[in-house]
Amino acid sequence: MPVRVVVLGSGAAGLSAALVARAVGAEVLVAEATTTIGGTSALSSGAVWAPNNGASPQAASDSAELARRYLRSLAYGDVAPALLDRYLTEAPRVVTWLGEHASLCWQPLPLPDCYRELPGGSKAGVRSLEPAPVRVDVAVSSRMRGALPKRPPFTLAELAGGEASPELAENRARTGTVVGGQALIAALTTAALAAGVDIRTSTRVRTLSSAEELAGGPSRIVLATGGFERDPVLVQRFLGSPLPGLIGAPGAVGDGLRMAMAAGAELGNMAEAWWCPTVRMPGEEIEGHVLHRMLFTERARPGTIMVGAHGRRFTNEARNYNEVGRALHAFSPAGFFPGADPAWLVFDAAARRGGAIGTLAPQAPDPSWLIRADTVRELAGHLGVPAEVLEHTVRDFNQGAESGTDPEFGRGTGAYDRAIAALSGTTAILRPLEAPYYAVPVHAGAGGTKGGPRTDDEGRMLDLRGRHLPGLYAAGNAAASPFGMAYPGTGTTLGQALVFGHLAGRAAATD
Numbered sequence: 041m042p043v044r045v046v047v048l049g050s051g052a053a054g055l056s057a058a059l060v061a062r063a064v065g066a067e068v069l070v071a072e073a074t075t076t077i078g079g080t081s082a083l084s085s086g087a088v089w090a091p092n093n094g095a096s097p098q099a100a101s102d103s104a105e106l107a108r109r110y111l112r113s114l115a116y117g118d119v120a121p122a123l124l125d126r127y128l129t130e131a132p133r134v135v136t137w138l139g140e141h142a143s144l145c146w147q148p149l150p151l152p153d154c155y156r157e158l159p160g161g162s163k164a165g166v167r168s169l170e171p172a173p174v175r176v177d178v179a180v181s182s183r184m185r186g187a188l189p190k191r192p193p194f195t196l197a198e199l200a201g202g203e204a205s206p207e208l209a210e211n212r213a214r215t216g217t218v219v220g221g222q223a224l225i226a227a228l229t230t231a232a233l234a235a236g237v238d239i240r241t242s243t244r245v246r247t248l249s250s251a252e253e254l255a256g257g258p259s260r261i262v263l264a265t266g267g268f269e270r271d272p273v274l275v276q277r278f279l280g281s282p283l284p285g286l287i288g289a290p291g292a293v294g295d296g297l298r299m300a301m302a303a304g305a306e307l308g309n310m311a312e313a314w315w316c317p318t319v320r321m322p323g324e325e326i327e328g329h330v331l332h333r334m335l336f337t338e339r340a341r342p343g344t345i346m347v348g349a350h351g352r353r354f355t356n357e358a359r360n361y362n363e364v365g366r367a368l369h370a371f372s373p374a375g376f377f378p379g380a381d382p383a384w385l386v387f388d389a390a391a392r393r394g395g396a397i398g399t400l401a402p403q404a405p406d407p408s409w410l411i412r413a414d415t416v417r418e419l420a421g422h423l424g425v426p427a428e429v430l431e432h433t434v435r436d437f438n439q440g441a442e443s444g445t446d447p448e449f450g451r452g453t454g455a456y457d458r459a460i461a462a463l464s465g466t467t468a469i470l471r472p473l474e475a476p477y478y479a480v481p482v483h484a485g486a487g488g489t490k491g492g493p494r495t496d497d498e499g500r501m502l503d504l505r506g507r508h509l510p511g512l513y514a515a516g517n518a519a520a521s522p523f524g525m526a527y528p529g530t531g532t533t534l535g536q537a538l539v540f541g542h543l544a545g546r547a548a549a550t551d
């Protein structure tokens with residue numbers, strides 16, 4: 041009699057678990073709460089941080105030992121060293137396994153590690169991968185969560201290499217070829233269905249007993265339900281400050297966390313998220329829920345700065361989104377308020393035309409919600425920040441930018457800052473702002489939360505005494521991330537989901 045495995049959630053973690061559990065002989069049922077397969081993973085860029093992956097010629101310069109040194113230099117917060125070690129061993133195997141079992145081709149991303157300058161940090165083209173475009177059958181795509189509206193149908197490598205063109209976009213649409221998170225989920229779903237995994241959408245499971253009922257008897261259960269960022273009560277309880285900038289799918293309401301707590305699991309990394317700064321495009325939502333867009337390359341474009349309610353800059357705007365997002369939560373002891381939300385992205389006309397701001401296309405006419413002013417003083421009036429302070433901030437920034445430096449925050453000194461700017465098609469990163477000026481509010485957000493039940497290094501859930509909770513497994517954002525506060529490189533979140541999903545699925549099928 042084959043082992044029965046029920047996977048709750050059909051994102052990267054759930055499908056990775058389901059695919060391997062099926063491959064080693066289990067009967068596998070995936071229950072997905074929403075009407076479509078893929079969760080936030082389907083909306084993502086599909087990048088995966090996999091040290092020592094061997095997927096490109098440049099990767100030959102890498103090793104698990106180098107990556108271990110790098111992770112050690114980022115070890116702050118609730119880090120789980122044994123799981124990180126396991127990650128370094130398994131990431132290369134899992135990306136290879138997915139290449140063989142889900143026909144995923146991986147290509148290197150032109151991005152270095154987020155802290156390339158730290159010991160063991162890596163240059164661009166080595167550790168961060170993305171799936172090559174995937175041609176998806178309509179029988180699969182019709183069951184999947186679609187991409188976010190206006191997401192360009194290009195890989196990050198194509199965007200960086202200037203290969204994005206209307207002809208390529210037209211060809212992609214005509215041939216049903218998808219990129220990024222869509223490619224990842226299309227490949228995993230196609231392989232899972234072909235292998236005989238039963239994927240049931242519109243099936244929200246909120247108790248462990250109902251998971252077993254659904255499967256028709258005793259089963260091993262993998263919680264892969266994503267994070268809890270869309271549940272305001274859990275956010276307030278564990279994160280300490282509001283999280284208005286939600287950019288992912290609606291299903292991340294903490295069902296897995298509640299089931300784990302009810303089962304007596306020990307929790308870990310609960311105060312952390314994959315933070316990011318966001319912008320809200322007025323009128324945009326996802327299935328009736330809030331939807332913001334991550335500010336990614338906009339912050340690193342020449343002629344832009346970010347300021348808080350005090351009118352001053354508060355960070356290097358071009359740092360990775362986890363750190364900039366975290367800075368938005370910095371508690372202000374003077375004003376007793378929990379962070380810089382909303383902050384403001386202030387930019388000039390050349391930056392406005394130099395690329396999209398959120399989904400506002402560079403060539404589109406200025407919409408009525410876009411704040412515009414002819415002087416910094418007038419802009420300060422619109423933003424409600426002290427005019428003298430904002431004038432001082434812009435003057436200071438411009439002075440440094442004239443000579444290509446940022447004495448206050450060192451923007452442009454890190455390899456990652458420069459790589460992000462390059463994605464906007466520029467090698468410059470600093471340029472003085474010139475009138476007229478524009479601004480949009482920036483909100484504290486996250487690509488997902490990072491806390492949940494603790495697991496061993498094969499995804500088995502642990503109780504308060506560190507013992508296995510029999511038959512229970514967790515992976516992805518539903519589990520405690522071993523990375524603590526860190527976001528080592530582009531794709532850490534999906535890397536964690538795929539690798540620990542794989543380990544949890546295999547353990548569930550074979551324990």
Ligand SMILES: Cc1cc2nc3c(=O)[nH]c(=O)nc-3n(C[C@H](O)[C@H](O)[C@H](O)COP(=O)(O)OP(=O)(O)OC[C@H]3O[C@@H](n4cnc5c(N)ncnc54)[C@H](O)[C@@H]3O)c2cc1C
Pocket residue numbers: 048049050051052053054071072073074077078079080081082083084085086087088089243244245246264265266267287288289290291292293295296314334487488515516517518530531532533534535537
């Ligand atoms: C725009 C965007 C771009 C991103 N780009 C990247 C990137 O390039 N690389 C990277 O590493 N990260 C990226 N991220 C973050 C990353 O996508 C997520 O952190 C990751 O997808 C989480 O995977 P998961 O499998 O844990 O959860 P999800 O993909 O969210 O899947 C969880 C699923 O569980 C379902 N579910 C919830 N509750 C239940 C229940 N009770 N019963 C059944 N099903 C349930 C949900 O509906 C959902 O479908 C991005 C995020 C966004 C929003």
